[in-house]
Amino acid sequence: MVDVELRYLRIWRAAVGLLASLGVVTSLVFVSPATNLAVFMVAAFTAGAICLSVGLGRDLPTSDLLYMVPRGAVFGGLFVLAICGYAAAIGARTATLILLMVGVSPPVVGWLRSGRADRPARTLPRRTTLPRRSIRLPKASNRQLNAVQAEADPAADWPMPKYLVAVVRSVGELSDEELCLAWRRSFNQLQRAMGPDRRQAMVDVRRAYLDELERRHPDSFTVWLASNPRAAGNPARFFTHRADH
16 A cells, blocks of 8 residues: 555656646746746745745754755746746636646545545444554563564565664664654654554654653653643753754
């Protein structure tokens, strides 16, 4: 199932990229260069400001911001140029095209599929042939982490990606700074996870990070929780000597 989702994501991105390229070319043909430049600059500045605001709100490191903000600005400018090109060529039907691409996007399709999967689950008993979905990690002990590694059979229909198993297995080997950074980045990975199985896997990994922080620094962990931290916040100042990495 994970392979199918990834394949669909690649197909959808390729289709959107092709349509966007055609829209940009159409804009260069039907719209004046001065208008294209003005539209691109305004859209790029707006998209870059939004990406910067989101990144600062999530306390992303500077290296991630330097990658995300220019990338978002360029993509935002090209996207608006593509819309202008289609609007000049096909008029109001541009809105139908945009709604179509949004309607078949992976997040929307995943939400619709998860909604359909949840409805029969309330009335039908769970079958024993369903893939194992709920590995719980109340405490990130070596015995439980080894159990996760042993049960992660690559040939089985296991929803957790193999790199997540590696993260859980090696959580005890991370330094305090690396553990705090991994906690922050796991929030973005959780936001981008498609499907309930992969989201549950990321929740288990984040729980393992919390358990390890509590095991190493129980007093600092209590102080951190008392500060009402955000899910995407930076806990480094409570567990390390420096907050920026």
